[in-house]
Amino acid sequence: MEETTVREKICWLKEYLESGEDGFLIFLSWAMASSIVGLTVGLVGIAFHVTLEFVTSYRTAHPAIIFLLPLAGLAIVFLYRILHMEKDKGTNFILMAVRANEEVTFKTAPLIFISTVLTHFFGGSAGREGAALQIGGSIASSMGRWAKMNEKDERIMTMCGMSAGFAALFGTPIAAVVFSMEVITVGVMHYSAMVPCVISALVAAGLSYGVGIAPAGYTLLGVPEMSLNGAWSVGILGIFCAVLSIVFCLVMEKTGAVYRRFLPNAYLRIFIGGCIVIGVTLLLGTRDYNGAGMDVIARAMRGHAETEAFLLKIILTALTLGAGYKGGEIVPSFFIGATFGCVAGPLLGLSPSFAAGLGMAALFCGVTNCPLASLILCLELFGMEGIGYYALVCAISYMLSGYYGLYSEQKIMYSKMKPEFINKKVH
Amino acid sequence: MEETTVREKICWLKEYLESGEDGFLIFLSWAMASSIVGLTVGLVGIAFHVTLEFVTSYRTAHPAIIFLLPLAGLAIVFLYRILHMEKDKGTNFILMAVRANEEVTFKTAPLIFISTVLTHFFGGSAGREGAALQIGGSIASSMGRWAKMNEKDERIMTMCGMSAGFAALFGTPIAAVVFSMEVITVGVMHYSAMVPCVISALVAAGLSYGVGIAPAGYTLLGVPEMSLNGAWSVGILGIFCAVLSIVFCLVMEKTGAVYRRFLPNAYLRIFIGGCIVIGVTLLLGTRDYNGAGMDVIARAMRGHAETEAFLLKIILTALTLGAGYKGGEIVPSFFIGATFGCVAGPLLGLSPSFAAGLGMAALFCGVTNCPLASLILCLELFGMEGIGYYALVCAISYMLSGYYGLYSEQKIMYSKMKPEFINKKVH
Numbered sequence: 001m002e003e004t005t006v007r008e009k010i011c012w013l014k015e016y017l018e019s020g021e022d023g024f025l026i027f028l029s030w031a032m033a034s035s036i037v038g039l040t041v042g043l044v045g046i047a048f049h050v051t052l053e054f055v056t057s058y059r060t061a062h063p064a065i066i067f068l069l070p071l072a073g074l075a076i077v078f079l080y081r082i083l084h085m086e087k088d089k090g091t092n093f094i095l096m097a098v099r100a101n102e103e104v105t106f107k108t109a110p111l112i113f114i115s116t117v118l119t120h121f122f123g124g125s126a127g128r129e130g131a132a133l134q135i136g137g138s139i140a141s142s143m144g145r146w147a148k149m150n151e152k153d154e155r156i157m158t159m160c161g162m163s164a165g166f167a168a169l170f171g172t173p174i175a176a177v178v179f180s181m182e183v184i185t186v187g188v189m190h191y192s193a194m195v196p197c198v199i200s201a202l203v204a205a206g207l208s209y210g211v212g213i214a215p216a217g218y219t220l221l222g223v224p225e226m227s228l229n230g231a232w233s234v235g236i237l238g239i240f241c242a243v244l245s246i247v248f249c250l251v252m253e254k255t256g257a258v259y260r261r262f263l264p265n266a267y268l269r270i271f272i273g274g275c276i277v278i279g280v281t282l283l284l285g286t287r288d289y290n291g292a293g294m295d296v297i298a299r300a301m302r303g304h305a306e307t308e309a310f311l312l313k314i315i316l317t318a319l320t321l322g323a324g325y326k327g328g329e330i331v332p333s334f335f336i337g338a339t340f341g342c343v344a345g346p347l348l349g350l351s352p353s354f355a356a357g358l359g360m361a362a363l364f365c366g367v368t369n370c371p372l373a374s375l376i377l378c379l380e381l382f383g384m385e386g387i388g389y390y391a392l393v394c395a396i397s398y399m400l401s402g403y404y405g406l407y408s409e410q411k412i413m414y415s416k417m418k419p420e421f422i423n424k425k426v427h
Numbered sequence: 428m429e430e431t432t433v434r435e436k437i438c439w440l441k442e443y444l445e446s447g448e449d450g451f452l453i454f455l456s457w458a459m460a461s462s463i464v465g466l467t468v469g470l471v472g473i474a475f476h477v478t479l480e481f482v483t484s485y486r487t488a489h490p491a492i493i494f495l496l497p498l499a500g501l502a503i504v505f506l507y508r509i510l511h512m513e514k515d516k517g518t519n520f521i522l523m524a525v526r527a528n529e530e531v532t533f534k535t536a537p538l539i540f541i542s543t544v545l546t547h548f549f550g551g552s553a554g555r556e557g558a559a560l561q562i563g564g565s566i567a568s569s570m571g572r573w574a575k576m577n578e579k580d581e582r583i584m585t586m587c588g589m590s591a592g593f594a595a596l597f598g599t600p601i602a603a604v605v606f607s608m609e610v611i612t613v614g615v616m617h618y619s620a621m622v623p624c625v626i627s628a629l630v631a632a633g634l635s636y637g638v639g640i641a642p643a644g645y646t647l648l649g650v651p652e653m654s655l656n657g658a659w660s661v662g663i664l665g666i667f668c669a670v671l672s673i674v675f676c677l678v679m680e681k682t683g684a685v686y687r688r689f690l691p692n693a694y695l696r697i698f699i700g701g702c703i704v705i706g707v708t709l710l711l712g713t714r715d716y717n718g719a720g721m722d723v724i725a726r727a728m729r730g731h732a733e734t735e736a737f738l739l740k741i742i743l744t745a746l747t748l749g750a751g752y753k754g755g756e757i758v759p760s761f762f763i764g765a766t767f768g769c770v771a772g773p774l775l776g777l778s779p780s781f782a783a784g785l786g787m788a789a790l791f792c793g794v795t796n797c798p799l800a801s802l803i804l805c806l807e808l809f810g811m812e813g814i815g816y817y818a819l820v821c822a823i824s825y826m827l828s829g830y831y832g833l834y835s836e837q838k839i840m841y842s843k844m845k846p847e848f849i850n851k852k853v854h
Contacts (some may be wrong), residue, residue: 006525008447020829022668023826023827023829023843023844024827025824026844027666027827029825031662051843057562090527091811098846110548140537152845152846152847153845154848155846156845172800173815173818174814174815174818177818182616186618187615187616187618188615188616188840188841189609189614189615189616190615190841190846191613191614191798191825191843192841192842192843192844192845192846192847193846194798194825194826195822195823195825195826198818198819198822199819202653202658202815202818202819207651207655226629226636231629235458237470239451239454240476370787371621372605372799373620374614375601379806379811379814380811380814383811384806384807384810384811387807388600388601388629388632391600391604391625391629392629393599395621395622395625396454396622398618398621398622399450399621399622400450400451400454402447402450413615414615414617414619414829415619416450416618416619417450417453417619418579418580418583418619419525419579419582419583419617419619419620420579420619
């Protein structure tokens with residue numbers, strides 16, 4: 001009897017140590033694999049960033065280049081056709097790869113790289129982080145496939161790649177990590193990918209800082225002390241941002257649907273879409289809404305924005321991406337949120353600069369349904385000072401933005417109002 | 428045909444607006460309910476904090492009072508008996524209330540308040556946030572019951588109360604929110620409670636700051652720039668902290684089991700346990716390990732700690748709580764992590780102060796399995812400077828600390844190594 005207990009104990013200890021050893025080996029292999037992902041995706045991300053900067057400054061210097069946008073559109077459609085990627089679902093593809101293990105082909109990476117650059121070069125209104133997520137996810141998951149990883153590890157690789165791509169472009173590694181763990185199935189955190197994602201993101205952001213291209217964050221002016229008054233104003237701003245997120249998602253969806261209905265041919269659609277973007281741009285007489293508009297975002301963070309900017313950006317982004325141009329929706333959502341906050345903030349007694357930061361976070365949160373990633377993004381971009389307000393605005397925007405979202409393949413696992421399992425796709 | 432579409436559209440719009448209206452009403456009612464929870468729990472939390480401060484300084488001034496610890500133990504057991512709470516499972520109770528909707532009785536609140544104060548007064552080694560979580564959860568869920576809320580809303584109330592209790596005591600509202608959403612079922616984030624939790628936590632922390640009792644955070648010295656060298660050292664420290672978390676959990680569990688085996692009578696158990704604590708204290712000739720030890724934690728954050736402190740704290744906490752004294756395990760885990768980090772850091776080339784902060788976060792993460800709450804806790808206590816390192820150390824400690832934890836009712840929903848549903852209770 002006594003002996004059995006001893007033997008049992010030894011068995012238990014052996015098992016325990018072995019499982020620990022296994023865990024440790026898994027840890028070491030991920031530390032290595034994720035560093036490689038971070039390095040590779042980081043370097044590609046830097047190349048992507050530098051190229052985009054170059055084409056943006058070239059476009060700014062040669063505004064007439066925008067007239068070639070329809071032709072660039074034709075080239076994009078042609079590229080997707082000859083590579084048999086016409087069914088490509090953009091960032092959704094990456095979400096499906098992690099959730100349902102759909103294969104991400106390697107060719108996604110160069111394709112989205114080139115087509116995003118074309119879109120930006122010729123003045124389409126689009127972001128770039130959707131592209132960064134796709135580039136990172138596609139490279140990393142291909143690396144996993146080449147290394148003959150199993151299906152589950154390949155998913156972790158894809159998340160690593162997403163974090164690295166996001167981190168290299170925005171210089172906010174921890175927001176990138178939380179975003180990658182949070183975005184796929186909202187309410188379920190993919191913690192098994194946390195160590196790999198942290199390492200890839202830190203490596204990629206480190207490279208990006210090393211070559212001096214990572215954005216330095218923004219200094220918000222007039223961040224108030226935590227107070228009841230402040231909380232009221234921030235709360236109301238959060239409600240408006242939630243509604244605006246829904247509007248943005250609906251306009252994006254409907255514009256795409258209208259385009260597809262009246263212009264079923266992809267070549268014709270992107271060509272005419274490009275012409276419309278040119279027309280609107282000429283009508284507006286400003287180039288603020290072409291490309292990513294990072295300068296407009298920075299201006300809003302300093303407290304200056306046109307009243308109508310957020311509406312125009314919604315329209316131009318929907319016209320550009322709905323027609324088939326490539327890029328992402330996150331930087332546009334930053335743009336829309338920041339300019340809206342900047343204009344709406346003073347009406348609520350908030351400093352325009354502070355409200356621009358809040359608006360940006362709230363809109364990002366409303367359209368991606370990622371409250372914790374949005375919160376960390378605020379902290380990495382703006383610092384700790386307004387943390388209570390950031391948490392409040394993100395929570396409210398999450399709660400009130402409904403089951404809308406930019407990624408139709410995203411699933412929201414739990415009701416936003418009750419602790420209830422719903423497993424619902426966003427629309 | 429055309430008419431049907433129009434009618435359908437109107438129906439859809441009506442439904443949409445109504446669901447939006449419902450959502451908005453739910454939002455407004457939670458904003459109100461959670462403010463009330465924040466106020467109530469905040470005030471009780473302040474009373475709890477002030478009482479604990481008072482008894483701690485009284486004990487420091489009158490060290491002989493520790494000899495009454497065994498009698499205080501008898502009083503604690505007696506109180507739980509006459510209120511028919513001898514089966515009380517401590518913090519686990521609150522987790523079960525949220526997960527399985529077990530009823531939390533209101534009497535939990537005064538009971539844990541008094542018994543924690545007794546434990547601290549007479550020099551038991553224990554924390555106080557487990558108590559704060561129970562006080563908050565019990566008050567809030569009782570309020571929900573009195574207001575005839577349904578079962579699901581009562582769960583959200585409980586989470587509100589937990590956040591408010593944690594926030595009032597530690598002055599870290601956002602870590603409190605994330606902790607309450609994260610701790611119950613690790614891997615599933617209870618976002619439906621986010622707005623209510625943020626409001627309660629901000630109100631409670633605001634009160635706590637208002638009366639000037641919230642801790643001001645710590646200034647870590649020698650936080651290095653992000654570098655490969657730094658990452659190595661921090662990573663290795665994370666591995667050690669993960670192992671130490673397992674050791675702490677096992678010692679806690681086994682000590683309790685041994686106590687129960689050899690001293691099945693609860694009165695005898697707590698009396699003899701108290702005597703052992705006195706004996707060990709006299710043997711050590713220091714009062715560092717009685718009570719919560721906030722001063723020792725602060726000293727470690729400034730870079731000073733005894734080499735053996737972390738081991739002695741593990742032993743004394745296990746002896747105290749295992750015997751039946753009350754309090755919490757989180758402040759002890761802060762103590763253990765901070766003193767361990769402070770001693771181990773310099774061996775890895777890290778500043779002792781910085782390593783104390785890392786150790787504290789990593790140990791908290793390892794024993795609660797809450798990586799995001801741990802990360803935010805770092806940011807709120809130490810600021811943004813070392814965010815990359817904090818994320819790294821928390822991620823590693825989470826991954827390598829196995830399925831151990833302080834709360835046996837906690838469930839870990841997904842494997843720590845693979846994206847795989849496991850739904851496992853910690854042990």
